[in-house]
Amino acid sequence: GENVEQHPSTLSVQEGDSAVIKCTYSDSASNYFPWYKQELGKRPQLIIDIRSNVGEKKDQRIAVTLNKTAKHFSLHITETQPEDSAVYFCAATTSGGYQKVTFGTGTKLQVIP
Amino acid sequence: SQTIHQWPATLVQPVGSPLSLECTVEGTSNPNLYWYRQAAGRGLQLLFYSVGIGQISSEVPQNLSASRPQDRQFILSSKKLLLSDSGFYLCAWSGQGGAYEQYFGPGTRLTVT
Numbered sequence: 001g002e003n004v005e006q007h008p009s010t011l012s013v014q015e016g017d018s019a020v021i022k023c024t025y026s027d028s029a030s031n032y033f034p035w036y037k038q039e040l041g042k043r044p045q046l047i048i049d050i051r052s053n054v055g056e057k058k059d060q061r062i063a064v065t066l067n068k069t070a071k072h073f074s075l076h077i078t079e080t081q082p083e084d085s086a087v088y089f090c091a092a093t094t095s096g097g098y099q100k101v102t103f104g105t106g107t108k109l110q111v112i113p
Numbered sequence: 114s115q116t117i118h119q120w121p122a123t124l125v126q127p128v129g130s131p132l133s134l135e136c137t138v139e140g141t142s143n144p145n146l147y148w149y150r151q152a153a154g155r156g157l158q159l160l161f162y163s164v165g166i167g168q169i170s171s172e173v174p175q176n177l178s179a180s181r182p183q184d185r186q187f188i189l190s191s192k193k194l195l196l197s198d199s200g201f202y203l204c205a206w207s208g209q210g211g212a213y214e215q216y217f218g219p220g221t222r223l224t225v226t
Contacts, residue, residue, distance in 0.1 A: 032213040
């Protein structure tokens with residue numbers, strides 16, 4: 001089955017700096033890669049996603065890159081703000097009768113004012 | 114627009130007691146439905162998924178069961194809770210076919226004492 005590794009497990013940055021979270025996956029059949037943000041005690045919220053036919057996608061301060069050959073993808077947050085502090089999960093999805101989503105173990109991001 | 118509900122929001126139950134958690138989705142038809150569990154400070158573990166009424170698949174062996182009596186209703190049950198069943202239970206839905214995005218409900222925080 002699919003295996004998703006996520007690094008780092010914790011990340012502290014100064015407000016205004018950039019943050020990068022990296023994930024690798026094992027199953028070449030995975031074709032959709034979402035990123036979720038989870039604030040303490042809340043549900044995971046989809047913040048950005050990328051499909052396997054795209055190399056990069058950007059939405060304001062966040063961007064995701066995908067390297068299918070190397071089987072890795074990354075989340076980039078620029079100009080970080082305290083409200084970016086949360087746990088971020090990457091995931092790899094294979095499609096079929098249903099969307100089987102395998103999540104990474106999460107990165108706790110702390111933005112220091 | 115689509116909305117996903119879960120109840121109860123929090124639950125404290127003694128070991129050996131039964132469990133019933135409910136999830137309903139509004140604004141869509143024939144969704145794929147999922148139950149996840151998240152232990153404190155950990156990632157997301159897929160427990161069950163369903164592609165239609167009465168169709169349930171289990172990802173991990175456990176003392177939990179799931180049912181889908183109606184198209185947009187998903188129920189997680191147990192006859193006898195264990196201490197290890199404590200956690201944050203999240204229901205999620207996605208569309209059929211090429212719709213990959215998965216959206217989470219607000220969750221139920223279960224404490225087994």
